[in-house]
Amino acid sequence: MSLDDPSFVADIAVVGAGAAGLATAIFVARRCPNRTILALDGANKLGAKILVSGGGRCNVTNVAVTPSDYCGGSPHVIRRVLAAFTAEQTVIFFRELGVEMHVEEYGKLFPNTNRARTVLDALLGEAERLGVRILPGHRVMQIERRDDCFEIGAEVAGVRIIRARRVVLATGGLSLPKTGSDGGGYRLAQHLGHSITPTTPALVPLILDGDFHTGLSGIAHEVTLTVLVEGCKPVRVRGPLLWTHFGVSGPAVLDVSRYWHHARLEQRGVTVSVSFLPDDDFISLEEKLLGIVSSQPKTFLRNALATFLPARLADEILKNLGIDGGVAMAQVTRDARRALVRALLEWPMAVRDSRGYGYAEVTAGGVPLSEIDPGGMASRKCPGLYLVGEILDVDGRIGGFNFQWAWSSGWVAATGIGRELNA
Ligand SMILES: Cc1cc2nc3c(=O)[nH]c(=O)nc-3n(C[C@H](O)[C@H](O)[C@H](O)COP(=O)(O)OP(=O)(O)OC[C@H]3O[C@@H](n4cnc5c(N)ncnc54)[C@H](O)[C@@H]3O)c2cc1C
Numbered sequence: 001m002s003l004d005d006p007s008f009v010a011d012i013a014v015v016g017a018g019a020a021g022l023a024t025a026i027f028v029a030r031r032c033p034n035r036t037i038l039a040l041d042g043a044n045k046l047g048a049k050i051l052v053s054g055g056g057r058c059n060v061t062n063v064a065v066t067p068s069d070y071c072g073g074s075p076h077v078i079r080r081v082l083a084a085f086t087a088e089q090t091v092i093f094f095r096e097l098g099v100e101m102h103v104e105e106y107g108k109l110f111p112n113t114n115r116a117r118t119v120l121d122a123l124l125g126e127a128e129r130l131g132v133r134i135l136p137g138h139r140v141m142q143i144e145r146r147d148d149c150f151e152i153g154a155e156v157a158g159v160r161i162i163r164a165r166r167v168v169l170a171t172g173g174l175s176l177p178k179t180g181s182d183g184g185g186y187r188l189a190q191h192l193g194h195s196i197t198p199t200t201p202a203l204v205p206l207i208l209d210g211d212f213h214t215g216l217s218g219i220a221h222e223v224t225l226t227v228l229v230e231g232c233k234p235v236r237v238r239g240p241l242l243w244t245h246f247g248v249s250g251p252a253v254l255d256v257s258r259y260w261h262h263a264r265l266e267q268r269g270v271t272v273s274v275s276f277l278p279d280d281d282f283i284s285l286e287e288k289l290l291g292i293v294s295s296q297p298k299t300f301l302r303n304a305l306a307t308f309l310p311a312r313l314a315d316e317i318l319k320n321l322g323i324d325g326g327v328a329m330a331q332v333t334r335d336a337r338r339a340l341v342r343a344l345l346e347w348p349m350a351v352r353d354s355r356g357y358g359y360a361e362v363t364a365g366g367v368p369l370s371e372i373d374p375g376g377m378a379s380r381k382c383p384g385l386y387l388v389g390e391i392l393d394v395d396g397r398i399g400g401f402n403f404q405w406a407w408s409s410g411w412v413a414a415t416g417i418g419r420e421l422n423a
Pocket residue numbers: 015016017018019020021040041042043046047048049050052053054055058059060061138139140141170171172173175176179180181182183184185360361362388389390391399400401402403404406
């Protein structure tokens with residue numbers, strides 16, 4: 001029957017065919033064969049975000065996934081959803097689809113092909129095999145709850161009204177809006193009775209004031225970043241930092257960005273500092289420098305520092321502190337040495353802003369988890385509605401955790417829908 005036939009009513013319409021939407025459609029189709037499942041997406045070409053993920057390689061999940069890898073709503077709810085479909089199950093699921101994975105640094109899992117396309121094709125192929133009707137180029141503008149079904153208004157060279165008994169909102173957040181997730185899903189959720197926890201970009205590079213960073217562009221090294229938010233416990237993240245022409249990027253920076261943004265959102269004072277030598281404290285670092293004074297007293301300070309740090313960074317730090325790098329180690333005064341040690345361990349980062357949603361990997365905030373039944377991702381506000389993926393108030397750190405949330409929440413929604421349909 002044609003979708004436009006006034007008597008056509010789909011069993012399920014998934015709005016948004018990204019990671020969470022495709023996973024939900026597949027899991028529902030497996031549980032409830034012979035049901036009509038539609039997956040509508042505003043984009044003409046599906047899966048743009050999957051294709052750019054993980055540097056084009058798609059970091060599908062992580063060997064160790066726990067609620068502490070996420071921020072946002074209740075950790076209890078996050079734990080429950082993740083436990084229902086674990087990282088191990090994700091690996092098995094993708095293996096069934098012909099996607100074998102391998103583990104890399106920090107427990108990240110990637111497809112053996114090292115191509116995100118493999119992941120996207122596997123999902124699209126499975127959805128098609130199971131009879132899911134995928135409708136690209138269907139941007140949903142409106143969803144109305146009627147007595148016995150939803151009326152979904154999609155823009156397709158005009159307006160197309162599609163009816164469905166159940167709707168899954170999988171429209172993502174605001175990150176990388178050019179891929180199709182431009183926040184329109186929040187308005188659909190609000191119209192159906194939900195509230196939205198204020199959003200900010202997360203996993204996003206930071207813009208710095210001043211010109212300290214400009215000469216360092218391209219240098220990457222291990223650091224510990226500390227974010228101090230007024231009235232909160234310090235947040236410390238260790239990992240690689242990349243200097244860029246605008247400021248800083250790299251995994252450690254992306255991970256702390258949500259805390260900086262959240263503090264700004266709440267109008268709290270916030271500072272970010274960096275330890276260039278994360279294995280050291282004041283005493284151990286001063287001892288190291290004194291050791292060089294004893295063993296190589298004639299070595300220039302600049303060269304001594306360059307044994308711990310990239311040489312260009314060492315020069316920039318010395319210049320900034322007004323310390324002459326051309327002085328021999330034996331001539332460095334106690335005050336200069338101590339000022340240098342303090343600076344190396346607690347360098348203030350003059351964060352002006354982030355690069356915004358256009359460069360963010362994920363969105364913090366969204367539909368509160370308190371408005372969802374975690375046993376089936378069903379809306380507590382609108383019967384027949386389900387929500388999955390990034391539209392919810394959950395954001396993971398870097399390492400495959402955001403996709404795991406998409407797979408897990410998709411699985412739980414399918415369980416909830418299956419329970420109702422098969423009752
Ligand atoms: C550059 C980048 C790299 C990333 N790398 C990784 C990684 O390696 N590992 C990881 O775990 N996470 C990664 N992420 C995060 C991850 O991609 C997201 O968390 C995940 O894709 C969210 O899935 P989703 O299905 O909820 O939303 P999305 O993937 O955003 O999908 C939402 C879909 O809904 C559609 N849509 C939106 N509004 C409408 C509407 N009104 N009507 C119809 N369709 C609509 C969009 O077109 C889109 O296809 C990365 C993100 C970015 C931006």
